[in-house]
Amino acid sequence: MPLEDYTIVIGLEVHAELATDSKLFCGCSTSFGSEANTQICPRCLGLPGTLPVLNKKAVEYAVRAGLALDCKINKFSKFDRKNYFYPDLSKAYQISQYDQPICEHGHVEFYVGGEKKVVGITRIHLEEEAGKSIHSGTSISDSDFSLEDYNRSGIPLIEIVSEPDIRSPEEARIYMETLRSILRYIGVSDCKMEEGSLRCDANISLMPKGATVFGTRTEIKNMNSFRAVQKALEYEAERHAKLLDSGEKLVQETRTWDDNLGITLSMRSKEEAHDYRYFPEPDLVPVILEDEFVTDIKNSLPELPAEKFRRYLEEFGLPEYDAELITADRDLAEYFEAVVAIYNKDYKAVSNWIMGEFMRLMNEQGIEVGEVKIKPEDFAAMLKLMDEGVISSKIAKVVFEEMFNTGKEPKTIVGEKGLVQISDSSAIEQIVADVIKDNPGPVAEYLGGKDKVLGFLVGQVMKLSKGKANPQMANEFLKKALAELSKNQ
Numbered sequence: 001m002p003l004e005d006y007t008i009v010i011g012l013e014v015h016a017e018l019a020t021d022s023k024l025f026c027g028c029s030t031s032f033g034s035e036a037n038t039q040i041c042p043r044c045l046g047l048p049g050t051l052p053v054l055n056k057k058a059v060e061y062a063v064r065a066g067l068a069l070d071c072k073i074n075k076f077s078k079f080d081r082k083n084y085f086y087p088d089l090s091k092a093y094q095i096s097q098y099d100q101p102i103c104e105h106g107h108v109e110f111y112v113g114g115e116k117k118v119v120g121i122t123r124i125h126l127e128e129e130a131g132k133s134i135h136s137g138t139s140i141s142d143s144d145f146s147l148e149d150y151n152r153s154g155i156p157l158i159e160i161v162s163e164p165d166i167r168s169p170e171e172a173r174i175y176m177e178t179l180r181s182i183l184r185y186i187g188v189s190d191c192k193m194e195e196g197s198l199r200c201d202a203n204i205s206l207m208p209k210g211a212t213v214f215g216t217r218t219e220i221k222n223m224n225s226f227r228a229v230q231k232a233l234e235y236e237a238e239r240h241a242k243l244l245d246s247g248e249k250l251v252q253e254t255r256t257w258d259d260n261l262g263i264t265l266s267m268r269s270k271e272e273a274h275d276y277r278y279f280p281e282p283d284l285v286p287v288i289l290e291d292e293f294v295t296d297i298k299n300s301l302p303e304l305p306a307e308k309f310r311r312y313l314e315e316f317g318l319p320e321y322d323a324e325l326i327t328a329d330r331d332l333a334e335y336f337e338a339v340v341a342i343y344n345k346d347y348k349a350v351s352n353w354i355m356g357e358f359m360r361l362m363n364e365q366g367i368e369v370g371e372v373k374i375k376p377e378d379f380a381a382m383l384k385l386m387d388e389g390v391i392s393s394k395i396a397k398v399v400f401e402e403m404f405n406t407g408k409e410p411k412t413i414v415g416e417k418g419l420v421q422i423s424d425s426s427a428i429e430q431i432v433a434d435v436i437k438d439n440p441g442p443v444a445e446y447l448g449g450k451d452k453v454l455g456f457l458v459g460q461v462m463k464l465s466k467g468k469a470n471p472q473m474a475n476e477f478l479k480k481a482l483a484e485l486s487k488n489q
Contacts, residue, residue, distance in 0.1 A: 003241040006206040009214050010166035010233060014179060015157050016189040017129070017197035018061045024128045024156035025052030025095065032195050036149040044128075044154030046091030051283050058156040059102070059287060061188040062126050063297050065158055066103030068186050068304060069121050075289045077102040079126075079281040087148055088131040096159075098278040101125035102287065108162075109306060110178040111324075112171055119175055120163035129155035152196075158188075164203070164214065169233035173226050176200060177328070181305045185330045193224055200229055206240045215240070216250040220264055222257045232257040236264055308333055316340065316347040325355055331369035335376060343380035345387070353383070357397060361404045373407030374400075382410040394467045395419050431469060432481050435460045447485060454478065 023030060026043035043050040066073050080098040106121035131150040137143035160179065166172050180191040180198060191198040205217040218236055223229045236255070243250055255264040303311070305327050312323035327333050332354070339350050362372065382399055385391045391399060391414060402413045413419070435457055436443055445453045454475075461474040 003237060005209055006241055007209055008167055008237050009164050009205045009207065010172050011164040011203045012162045012172060012175065013201040014160040015199045016183055016191060018058050018156040018158060019189050020055055020057045020156055022055060023154035024055050024058050025154055028154065030155050034151055037151060039151040040153065045150060052095065054284060055156060058126060060297060062102050062124060062158050063294060064186050065183060065188050066106065066124050067298050067301060068182050069106035069108060071103035071106030071121060071124060073103055073289065073294050074100065076286055078286040079284045080278045081281050083277045087146065088133045090131065090150060090153060094128060094130065095281055096127035097125035108175060108178055110174050112174055117171060119165045122161045122163050124158050124160050127157050127159060129153065129157050169230040172202065172233055173230040176226050176229055181328050185302060185305055202229065202233055204233055204236050206237065206244060216252050219254045220257055221254060228257060228259055231262065232264060235262065318347060318351055322351040322355060326351060329369065335369050338376035339379045342377055343383050349383060357400050361401065374403045378403060378409050385410055390414065391419055392467060392471055431461050431464050432478050435464060436481055
């Protein structure tokens with residue numbers, strides 16, 4: 001059967017690094033990019049005679065995430081030992097949460113093709129990060145040796161486990177993007193996939209359309225971008241369909257995504273919970289949350305992306321596309337609102353500039369909103385200069401880019417570069433006369449009935465005036481001059 005005859009079933013396990021200054025069970029720094037094995041201590045390495053001490057801020061952030069995802073916050077939860085041996089796990093076990101996690105039964109809402117999609121959240125639990133293996137070869141299989149960096153060992157994570165409600169690789173990508181947006185809004189994680197602070201393991205299976213029993217699932221790891229998540233799941237769905245159609249047996253296994261080859265590769269058979277021999281962590285007491293603690297966190301939550309999106313539609317009258325794009329990033333949304341608080345004449349004009357020149361220049365320079373040099377008040381001042389006819393829309397782009405690069409006020413740039421729009425009637429009439437004189441061919445075409453040539457002639461006026469002529473006046477005077485010529489023919 002072709003893939004279209006199967007129902008794709010996807011569940012995601014998302015690991016988000018919490019933005020705490022210290023690790024989950026010790027005081028070592030969580031900063032990124034330090035020299036190998038410089039942010040470790042006997043406690044995070046689990047050396048004999050040491051005991052873990054729980055980071056309260058990590059608990060707060062986990063609860064914060066749970067509330068933002070509409071989870072039930074468990075007043076009682078506990079830590080467990082997840083037993084397995086890899087060189088990057090110095091203790092030979094990971095402290096995690098198994099049967100009594102801190103958050104359960106939430107959901108994430110997003111839109112796919114204009115249709116609302118709701119994906120259930122099974123659980124959110126706290127756990128510590130493992131270290132990092134550095135292989136001498138391209139992979140562990142072709143390496144003579146491996147080195148271990150334990151700087152990340154003990155960094156606090158939340159694992160967000162979804163229900164198997166996702167039905168396409170595209171939905172998986174949008175779910176991840178939505179989750180990142182929420183986590184960044186509430187300030188619990190920077191979600192930088194390139195630094196490993198947001199990672200995803202995906203479970204996928206296929207079943208014939210109309211069936212109710214899930215097929216054999218595969219777990220996919222090593223997806224370091226949203227694009228990779230979608231591509232890996234697309235590949236794996238096709239692989240499953242081909243195997244099922246050929247009558248071959250699917251094996252429950254863990255596979256890794258090779259972004260260069262665009263394929264998944266087998267790593268190992270997929271572990272089950274009993275393989276990890278979970279048991280309660282004997283060195284940590286259960287986590288008991290007071291009602292006041294949870295209430296205070298709930299009251300501190302900001303307006304979330306979905307709420308802000310709906311408000312932008314109602315309050316600002318923005319199209320859905322504009323509202324979705326701007327509200328996806330909290331810093332971008334706050335910048336937009338700072339501008340419209342000053343320039344409240346045309347909200348759509350602000351969103352057009354934000355989504356156009358503003359984001360174009362940010363992407364070109366590889367910077368975040370917080371690094372942009374243009375003050376919201378200067379952004380609004382530039383728009384007012386356009387409204388007042390001081391600068392044209394074409395000149396405004398020149399001014400905006402200079403503001404972006406230097407942080408200068410728009411009036412200063414306009415004065416320094418002599419960019420004031422020409423709105424003097426006699427000056428524009430003279431430019432129009434020169435354009436008509438220098439372009440007899442296009443003028444004749446226009447007089448012959450080819451109205452579209454007017455655009456070319458307006459363009460020549462703007463070129464001759466170095467973009468400073470008032471476009472409306474140029475259009476008006478051109479039509480007037482050409483009408484006179486037509487009358488005198």
